[in-house]
Amino acid sequence: MTLSRRNFFGIMAGTGSMILGRTKKATAWESKAPDNPYACLVDLTRCVGCRKCEEACNQANHLPPPDISFDDKRVFDTKRRPDDSRYTVVNRYYGGKKNEQDELLPTFVKIQCMHCQDPSCVSACIVGALTKKDNGAVHYDVSKCIGCRYCMVACPFEIPAYEYHNPMTPQVRKCTFCFEKISKTGGRPACASVCPMEAITFGPRKKLLDIANKRIHENPGKYVHTIYGEKEMGGTSWMYLSAEPFESLGFQKLPLAPPPKLTETIQHSLFSFLWSPILLYSVLSGVMCLKNKDDKGGSHES
Helix, strand or coil: CCCCCCHHHHHHHHHHHHHHHHCCCCCCCCCCCCCCCEEEEEEEECCCCHHHHHHHHHHHCCCCCCCCCCCCHHHCCCCCEEEEEEECEEEEEEEEECCCCCCCEEEEEECCCCCEECCCHHHHCCCEEEECCCCCCEEEEECCCCCCCCCHHHHHCCCEEEECCCCCCCEEEEECCHHHHHHCCCCCCHHHHHHHCEEEEEHHHHHHHHHHHHHHHHHHCCCCCCCCCCCCCHCCCCCEEEECHHHHHHCCCCCCCCCHEEEEEEEEHHHHCHHHHHHHHHHHHHHHHHHHHHHHHHHHHC
16 A cells, blocks of 8 residues: 555544544533622722722731732832732723823722633643632632642633742632632622722622623713623623723733633543544554555565
């Protein structure tokens, strides 16, 4: 048998069709998102940058004291990100709106884990250390974590942080959504409980979407007509209203489909059955054997 380029690709196409055909039933992706989890709606038009949410989060999670005190406004001179010692931060942006004195008006933006409906970090975790709970939280189980940090690579919001300074018992750190407090006492996250301007509303996700749509409908000139987090990446448990375009406030423009819909479909297609990779490698081995025979036959004829 002479192994031509056309024969090679013919064999591979046939093998691929056979594998995909037999695994077709296993490739249909289904969302694992809870139907109506708890969520938080942040109205950025109400936030005054008091950083009470940062302080409450720090105390609730027993985090180290900040480098700059919570009442020091100089912190807004530098854009910050959540890390292993601070689960939420507030940044200041100037989107372009001005007051009557022609002065730029600041918009303050709270950042934390978005607790996605179909989280990429959960899909990427190979040991199940991260799980999406029915109450809305993306929960981290340190007893299962092996420190692979795939969650950090997978997160589209770049939130999970690793304790590189802790060589003995490092953890992946992020906002917990005050999981224990919500689960056991039915309470609210610490940040939502303390906000003096009621910029953070906590409740069932569907109810919060109704509230957000009502505010936009009743004040069409006040808000951009988008609820950030309603659909981005399949939806999140933290959602935002704003008077400024979200792109001017540090929010990423992200696709609507949850990333696991693509990655898990590919994974299941290739590895749903143990024999799929075995069959593929067997065919490749057979192709190589045929090629070697042809090469030897050609050398004898010459």
